[in-house]
Amino acid sequence: MKTTINLPDGLVEQAKQRAAERGCTFTTLIAEGLLLVLQQTTPATRTPLPTWGQKGDLVLVDIEDREAVWQALDGDGWK
Numbered sequence: 835m836k837t838t839i840n841l842p843d844g845l846v847e848q849a850k851q852r853a854a855e856r857g858c859t860f861t862t863l864i865a866e867g868l869l870l871v872l873q874q875t876t877p878a879t880r881t882p883l884p885t886w887g888q889k890g891d892l893v894l895v896d897i898e899d900r901e902a903v904w905q906a907l908d909g910d911g912w913k
Contacts, residue, residue, distance in 0.1 A: 841849075846860075853863040895906040 849863055850860050853860045856863065895902045897903060
């Protein structure tokens with residue numbers, strides 16, 4: 835599948851140089867690197883975020899739920 839991604843110029847230059855050193859294409863290098871990241875990053879390996887304050891004072895919100903975040907910030911849940 836073709837896709838377009840924006841990468842910093844310096845990163846692209848380093849990646850192309852590494853691909854040439856390994857004798858593979860830039861695309862192959864990027865695909866291998868992405869595969870490594872996807873294999874290593876699972877919810878079980880994530881480090882829990884720190885919390886502060888007393889348990890009753892905490893605002894519990896799923897930060898991946900945009901609507902819940904806005905409700906916590908705008909509503910009574912924010913202290």
